[in-house]
Amino acid sequence: MRNIILGVTAAALLGSTSIASAETLTIxxxxxxxxxxxxxxxxxxxxxxxxxxxxxxxxxxxxxDMNVKSTAAVEAGTVPDxxxxxxxxxxxxxxxAYDDKLEDLxxxxxxxxxxxxxxxxxxxxxFDEKSGERSYYAFPLGSxxxxxxxxxxxxxxxxVSTDDIPQQWxxxxxxxxxxxxxxxxxxxxxxxxxxxxxxxGSSDATNVFMAFADAYNVRLVDENGKPRFDAPDLRxxxxxxxxxxxxxxxxxxxxxxxxxxxxxxxxQYMHSRQTVMTFNYSISIPGKWLDDSTxxxxxxxxxAKALDNYQNKLVxxxxxxxxxxxxxxxxxxYLPGVIFKDSKNKExxxxxxxxxxxxxxxxxxxxxxxGRLFPxxxxxxxxxxxxxxxxxxxxxxxxxxxxxxxxxxRNYKLSALNNEGVWAKAAGKILTQNYAPDQAADELIxxxxxxxx
Amino acid sequence: xxxxWRNSGLAAIxxxxxxxxxxxxxHLVVLSLSPQEDMLAGHIWPQNPTLxxxxxxxxxxxxxxxxxxxxxxxxxxxxxxxxxxxxxxATLTAFATSRLRVKGxxxxxxLALGTYLIPAAFLAIPMYRAMSIYGxxxxxxxxILAMTALxxxxxxxxxxxxxxRLPRELDEAAVVDGASIWQxxxxxxxxxxxxxxxxxxxxxxxxxxxxxxxxxxxxxxDAAQPLSVGLGLFLGADDSPWNLLMxxxxxxxxxxxxxxxxxxxxxxxxxxxxxxxS
Amino acid sequence: xxxxxxxxLVLAIFVVVPVIIGFGIGLRPQIYRELLADPVFATAxxxxxxxxxxxxxxxMVIALILSGFFSLQKRWIGLLLVLFILPxxxxxxxxxxxxxxMLNAETGVINQQLFQxxxxxxxxxxxxxxxxxxxxxxxxxxxxxxxFWTLTLLTGRLAISGDLYEAASVDGASIWQxxxxxxxxxxxxxxxxxxxxxAIWTLGDFNSIYLLTGGGPADxxxxxxxxxxxxxxxxxxxxxxxxxxxxLPIILPLVVVMMRRLSGGREE
Numbered sequence: 001m002r003n004i005i006l007g008v009t010a011a012a013l014l015g016s017t018s019i020a021s022a023e024t025l026t027i028x029x030x031x032x033x034x035x036x037x038x039x040x041x042x043x044x045x046x047x048x049x050x051x052x053x054x055x056x057x058x059x060x061x062x063x064x065d066m067n068v069k070s071t072a073a074v075e076a077g078t079v080p081d082x083x084x085x086x087x088x089x090x091x092x093x094x095x096x097a098y099d100d101k102l103e104d105l106x107x108x109x110x111x112x113x114x115x116x117x118x119x120x121x122x123x124x125x126x127f128d129e130k131s132g133e134r135s136y137y138a139f140p141l142g143s144x145x146x147x148x149x150x151x152x153x154x155x156x157x158x159x160v161s162t163d164d165i166p167q168q169w170x171x172x173x174x175x176x177x178x179x180x181x182x183x184x185x186x187x188x189x190x191x192x193x194x195x196x197x198x199x200x201g202s203s204d205a206t207n208v209f210m211a212f213a214d215a216y217n218v219r220l221v222d223e224n225g226k227p228r229f230d231a232p233d234l235r236x237x238x239x240x241x242x243x244x245x246x247x248x249x250x251x252x253x254x255x256x257x258x259x260x261x262x263x264x265x266x267x268q269y270m271h272s273r274q275t276v277m278t279f280n281y282s283i284s285i286p287g288k289w290l291d292d293s294t295x296x297x298x299x300x301x302x303x304a305k306a307l308d309n310y311q312n313k314l315v316x317x318x319x320x321x322x323x324x325x326x327x328x329x330x331x332x333x334y335l336p337g338v339i340f341k342d343s344k345n346k347e348x349x350x351x352x353x354x355x356x357x358x359x360x361x362x363x364x365x366x367x368x369x370x371g372r373l374f375p376x377x378x379x380x381x382x383x384x385x386x387x388x389x390x391x392x393x394x395x396x397x398x399x400x401x402x403x404x405x406x407x408x409x410r411n412y413k414l415s416a417l418n419n420e421g422v423w424a425k426a427a428g429k430i431l432t433q434n435y436a437p438d439q440a441a442d443e444l445i446x447x448x449x450x451x452x453x
Numbered sequence: 454x455x456x457x458w459r460n461s462g463l464a465a466i467x468x469x470x471x472x473x474x475x476x477x478x479x480h481l482v483v484l485s486l487s488p489q490e491d492m493l494a495g496h497i498w499p500q501n502p503t504l505x506x507x508x509x510x511x512x513x514x515x516x517x518x519x520x521x522x523x524x525x526x527x528x529x530x531x532x533x534x535x536x537x538x539x540x541x542x543a544t545l546t547a548f549a550t551s552r553l554r555v556k557g558x559x560x561x562x563x564l565a566l567g568t569y570l571i572p573a574a575f576l577a578i579p580m581y582r583a584m585s586i587y588g589x590x591x592x593x594x595x596x597i598l599a600m601t602a603l604x605x606x607x608x609x610x611x612x613x614x615x616x617x618r619l620p621r622e623l624d625e626a627a628v629v630d631g632a633s634i635w636q637x638x639x640x641x642x643x644x645x646x647x648x649x650x651x652x653x654x655x656x657x658x659x660x661x662x663x664x665x666x667x668x669x670x671x672x673x674x675d676a677a678q679p680l681s682v683g684l685g686l687f688l689g690a691d692d693s694p695w696n697l698l699m700x701x702x703x704x705x706x707x708x709x710x711x712x713x714x715x716x717x718x719x720x721x722x723x724x725x726x727x728x729x730x731s
Numbered sequence: 732x733x734x735x736x737x738x739x740l741v742l743a744i745f746v747v748v749p750v751i752i753g754f755g756i757g758l759r760p761q762i763y764r765e766l767l768a769d770p771v772f773a774t775a776x777x778x779x780x781x782x783x784x785x786x787x788x789x790x791m792v793i794a795l796i797l798s799g800f801f802s803l804q805k806r807w808i809g810l811l812l813v814l815f816i817l818p819x820x821x822x823x824x825x826x827x828x829x830x831x832x833m834l835n836a837e838t839g840v841i842n843q844q845l846f847q848x849x850x851x852x853x854x855x856x857x858x859x860x861x862x863x864x865x866x867x868x869x870x871x872x873x874x875x876x877x878x879f880w881t882l883t884l885l886t887g888r889l890a891i892s893g894d895l896y897e898a899a900s901v902d903g904a905s906i907w908q909x910x911x912x913x914x915x916x917x918x919x920x921x922x923x924x925x926x927x928x929x930a931i932w933t934l935g936d937f938n939s940i941y942l943l944t945g946g947g948p949a950d951x952x953x954x955x956x957x958x959x960x961x962x963x964x965x966x967x968x969x970x971x972x973x974x975x976x977x978x979l980p981i982i983l984p985l986v987v988v989m990m991r992r993l994s995g996g997r998e999e
Binding site for chain 3: 571684
């Protein structure tokens with residue numbers, strides 16, 4: 001009997017553990033939102049397999065799972081050969097490079113440096129404390145930045161148009177809170193002018209807060225990445241940014257539930273037309289309607305409605321000007337992937353990387369994300385695809401104004417701030433525990449000092 | 454007159470119980486019949502009820518549900534394997550501790566009881582760490598073995614109580630007749646234990662099928678994930694259709710409910726016996 | 732001895748070793764300093780305490796009353812009992828998410844109906860006001876666990892001899908007197924055992940909070956079970972383990988009492 005049990009257990013174990021052989025390349029990749037993304041990536045993998053006669057073990061993970069899994073894998077030394085996750089760059093890669101966990105990819109990237117946008121390259125050049133130098137410890141793939149989505153038909157209902165939107169930061173919010181929402185409420189509509197996420201753990205909350213911080217010129221680090229947490233202007237600017245960010249909630253122009261919003265929610269509320277505008281990284285909100293317009297599961301009627309939403313009702317706009325009425329350079333998140341020092345098949349992994357980064361392989365994959373990822377390669381950035389409709393064009397335009405890198409690319413230790421969601425925590429204190437903004441800013445600075453030592 | 458008041462009092466309680474019990478489940482059904490816009494409109498009954506969501510789920514026509522059937526298959530494999538392993542382990546252990554009174558039985562029963570009483574969520578994180586050291590993370594085996602470890606203590610305990618009630622003379626007579634211990638186990642013990650074993654097998658099956666926390670911590674590989682984890686994907690994604698989540702959630706809830714009601718008699722006596730005993 | 736080997740193996744590899752690993756990680760004192768410095772931990776500890784005390788006692792009292800209702804010998808009450816068990820039989824994910832959608836402040840059916848029927852623009856902030864959200868989590872927990880404990884107490888009630896009640900009726904005893912002098916003395920021990928067991932399980936309830944509020948708003952409804960997992964998701968396994976070990980002084984005495992009660996049966 002004991003043998004039977006051991007047999008059953010062993011069979012269960014063998015049945016589901018894939019033992020990687022030397023010829024098998026193990027890839028962990030982010031699961032796409034659109035089926036087309038996964039298909040496009042699998043196509044690249046298939047072609048690579050065929051051309052090189054090797055096996056590839058590809059696992060697709062949800063972005064947040066990828067963080068947990070890859071952390072555990074790095075700790076246990078059971079890393080894949082190549083890893084890419086939408087949130088790895090923001091949360092983990094800087095630290096891995098600093099701790100000397102990543103393979104230097106210079107021999108893959110340097111020969112093709114000229115093909116990439118400089119911002120994408122600089123986001124892939126990371127500091128390794130052991131070598132004391134910056135090098136290509138990651139490979140650039142795509143990026144995301146802040147854009148504004150607006151339902152123009154709801155604006156029309158409120159008796160205004162996109163031309164009426166003021167540019168200066170405070171005037172801009174006043175327009176939504178004091179003009180658009182009351183006009184819609186006067187018509188008996190239960191609609192909120194703004195959809196602003198505040199949930200702890202939501203990467204959207206981190207992303208949008210950074211726009212509020214930039215609008216008030218919050219400078220957390222200097223040019224060299226040295227924290228300036230004791231600088232006298234920081235407390236003041238953070239207080240203003242927090243007050244502006246939470247003020248929207250307190251004025252009632254973002255839904256009450258937005259204090260709990262996680263990443264899906266600002267999208268959902270836009271889709272269901274409960275909010276007139278939202279800030280979002282990438283153009284995934286119009287992208288959803290474009291996808292629906294060809295979705296075979298939907299009725300012809302719904303497809304036509306979706307296309308109408310995409311083409312006529314929804315617009316993508318650049319963010320407003322900052323508090324001093326200067327154009328706001330948005331932060332761009334570059335989403336890099338990595339090969340680990342402990343990877344078993346590093347040479348094969350680099351070979352795959354060289355293959356993947358060719359225009360004919362990478363560009364179709366990036367374009368299959370329907371704007372969820374903005375390309376890093378110049379050929380793709382300049383391609384006709386990004387001029388092919390108004391949303392893509394508007395989003396492309398935001399990049400062309402110029403974007404700023406995130407602070408954690410200058411000093412990886414700041415990625416701890418995003419991991420902990422300190423911004424949403426500080427906002428939460430104001431919204432749920434009646435903190436004054438300056439009080440919350442003080443505790444926020446104390447938190448930052450604790451996390452970035 | 455007094456009887457009238459008494460009956461209307463009972464009826465009032467019954468109505469409250471029905472509303473309390475059924476409204477969340479009714480609401481789940483409504484959501485699964487709603488097109489996406491209707492679902493957020495908060496109707497008591499959808500304006501345009503549709504079965505389309507079920508079609509999309511069954512035909513795996515949404516990217517989040519691209520492996521719906523594979524996920525169900527994984528849930529099924531995990532649940533059935535856990536059920537079998539738990540039954541085998543628990544029956545052997547109950548036999549050894551109750552009938553043979555093997556040395557160390559008391560200590561083992563104590564440890565089992567301790568495992569049963571420690572909240573499962575508290576064991577989850579150390580278990581996660583251990584599985585990552587064993588290299589089992591993201592395999593079905595991790596979840597199977599973890600759930601077996603969690604289901605066994607209660608199973609052992611219930612089966613031991615049941616077998617303590619069997620008359621000892623039975624196996625003594627058999628041993629006198631020259632039967633080996635193994636024969637006693639197979640020919641006398643197992644047939645007598647059939648009823649509690651059914652209850653325990655189903656207990657373990659449902660425990661494993663319904664589990665979320667362990668599944669989500671130990672197992673989110675695309676190929677090995679059970680449906681509970683597949684449903685969890687909807688929670689974190691940037692843009693997810695909750696009407697489909699509710700539809701697949703409803704489908705996920707049906708098998709355990711059906712199994713439960715089919716074996717209700719065994720379950721109620723078997724499962725509550727534990728707490729009732731003292 | 733061979734009969735015991737399978738369970739000994741499972742116990743050793745998947746329970747004892749993880750526990751040892753857990754203690755190994757959790758014994759470093761500086762983690763506790765970090766843990767105590769996190770204001771969310773204090774909130775979670777306080778919440779856990781309230782959560783357990785309130786939901787366990789509420790569940791048990793309601794279960795005690797309902798078990799009386801269900802012990803009435805009527806056919807339709809028997810059928811109602813079958814229905815009543817549904818929350819226990821159904822998995823947590825879909826049912827708790829159903830609550831979550833229902834209670835959404837803007838799109839949920841309750842507030843939408845309040846708006847459509849009465850024109851109330853801002854209905855109650857079910858899940859966005861920290862206190863209300865916490866109450867909702869307790870209600871969901873009760874919804875889920877009530878059938879099990881009602882059944883348990885019902886089994887206990889049905890074990891009481893009917894003769895006692897008949898004799899009491901002959902003597903003209905009131906309902907309250909019957910409960911006070913017949914039912915309660917027979918049920919008290921079972922009631923206490925159930926309460927302790929329910930407390931232990933409620934301490935480990937992850938689903939009700941995680942699926943309903945996600946610990947929000949602003950981490951104000953976290954309990955230890957969800958906070959531990961949150962630390963792990965943020966790549967802080969050590970804090971996750973510490974947040975659980977720190978609760979052991981409360982759990983272990985309960986576990987020991989329960990073990991005495993449950994395993995002491997034969998010796999008594």
